[in-house]
Amino acid sequence: MTAQSAATAPDELWRLLQQCDALRTFSEREREALLTAIPHEPGMGVRRFAARELICRKGEYELSLCIVLEGCAAVVNDVDPALPPTAIFMPGSIFGELGAMRGRPRSSDVAALAPTLVFFVPRHALKYLEVNEYARNLLAERYREHAVRAMMHQVDLFAALPREFIDRLIPHCRIERHDLRGVPVVQQGAEGTGFYIVLDGFVQVVRQRDDQQNRVLAYLREGECFGEMSLLGSGFAWASVLTAGKCELIKIDKDGFRELCRDFPAVEQRLREVIARRQEQENRVTAELSELLEKSGQLGIIQAEALLVMDLDRCTGCDNCVSACESLHGRSRLIRNGVQIGQYLVPAACRHCDDPKCMNACPTGAVRRRAEGEIYFDYEACIGCGNCAIACPFDTIMMIDTPVFDAAQARKSAIMGREFFRPPAPESREEPVGLLGQLLGRGRRKPLTRPQPAPAEATHVPSSYPIKCDLCDGLPFMGCVHSCPTGAAMRIEAAELFANLHVVTSRAHVRRVEEAG
């Protein structure tokens, strides 16, 4: 994207923003708060796009709400951009609410059809819109509609549903949000009230057996559904479903579900297959496995996108992984101690959570997520407040002094020979040196590949920066895994770890469906 920031006078900007329904009822104070926040909130402001330029790319974690101010944008087909656009955004239209309100990656490519001005409101700055009740409700309503549509599009179970039917189904849908773990969504034995699709996060399926023992049968994630057993079977829930952390669900009421099954028998057929599979799972889950699943869910292991796992049957305790981490990043971001699951140790290192608390706690949007799922810091937006370190439930973020941090970043830049990492304060910059100099370790950096902040902007240098495992972001290897002599340390996705137990599906499954959609 070669978009340019466009400086627009506040009055002119407000006039353009007024085209958007959500901002029409703003009071004078709300207007002032919004306009004065623009220069201070990283990522908030107006950007200009040339015709045919991409405004957002499918799969990217660019978590901003976009309001079209001038020109025109459209959802384009990411495989064949020559195909006609599926939705057009005229001045005043909003898009990108899934990313901004849920932290999900962009669900489609949006490109400018003509020279277009777009106002970006990043996720952390949504508060300036949501202070207004009308705007809040309107965004929530749009979000519901868009979320249901996107989910129906992504889940292959519903792939055959025509657009008109989804339009009819939307009024039967409700979004349920839960922030805590262990909240019962469905109670075993209770009468079924609806059919649920997991929109975000995880839920845990627990069944109380005839011998009164509870067994955790599975975890369901984004794109998976539950509640069908009670609606298609006895009318009562066969198992309980509890939240496994913060999650969002789409609930389709009984009438909507009946309509769905009546008009699309193939969907009902598929759901009956799902029921049969789940009932089989009950026989497969032993008490030991159930305990393991419960523990893994509590410790955030199930929800992890990339776990560092150490095979204790191989680990000789040499601590080379820890020293490698320290030499690369200034301080080891890995403590070789943590949770043991049988012969495997899950050390205290960032899990790249599905629902990252650190990301939600950052006031400047400096905690970000890549399309591959890893959570990383955008150090240029970081103000060193330490909120993320407090918010992480697994205590994996630490704040380190700026000089130590700078030295480590410079070292990494030198290996990669490019200014990939946060540029240090201007005075510590060194002249680029030749190949031999770099090989001898003297070379600090080559010319920047992206614009540097002007010295005036770079005056605030925090006294400390947060570091945590970011899977050695930007380096071609992961220090700990690469430097383990015994092959004990490895990175693995939770779904891969539990693959043979059929208790949680892979995120890749959701992505594949997304791509097919």
Added chain:
Amino acid sequence: MEAQGALGASIDAVRRTPQGRLSVWLAGCLAALVAFYLSGFRHPPGWGSLRTGCLTLAVFALAALYRVRKRWTWWDLRTMWFGARLPARLGGWWRRADRLETWRHVHIAAGLGVMIPLWWHIQEGAGASRLEIVLLAIVGLLLVSGVSGVLIQDFLPHAMRIRPGYEVRLEDIEGALHDLYVEAEEAILGRPEAFVQTYLRDIRPLMLGSPRSAALLWATLTGSDPTTAVTDRLAHRQPETSDPAAWERLTKLVERKLRLDHNRVNLRLSRGWVSAHLVLVVLLAVLVSFHIAGALYFAGL
């Protein structure tokens, strides 16, 4: 342990490196070495002491390079710097080849492989002086220490793990022992005098003392549990008036303390043998330089 097995299978499927157990690799290398020796294959006829000596030195250096890769980040960063500049596929191959796990396998192959040029070198030589005999003894000891190291590294982690409640890090053990002692002292507060006296006589010395390392090492080697004898003895010493649950709890604390001591000995062994290996390497380096200096002085090039 069905669930554990399933997790293990998933991890094996994801493990990117094909290498298996180090001892299997060692056995393979040893077999290759023996086969080579039996085949009677000799170096090219023109190679005299100098060439075979240089080759031996080069293989020694290759083995010693492992330390450079393992402990010197500078080296690793430079190899990565180079890897980052290679075309993507080649870079990926380079990175895999540079994994420390691969280096360790190469190290063992080189450590054993050095015997071939050494054998040729000895055959070319004109009899051995005292220095050369000591040198050969050191090489032999290095080989023995290497082989024992492989066995220690391969089997010790498993031996440690099968005992419950052990610490993963050596540095955590001291703190854990201290916590156990505090817990034991708190457990006797408010107990009858007879109970406290028995505690002071039978349990506190165990909580404060350290069992003999040799006994713990023996337990590791034989796979026996070093705590059973002590806990059986304590079961007989239970004071008459006591509350059995409290005594049971103290016995459990002693058991855990002994397990931690055992764990500490194992962890020290797991790291400590490398020091012995390293001392031999340093001795070897010194003697080799004397040997080379002597050869150059007396025989010239």
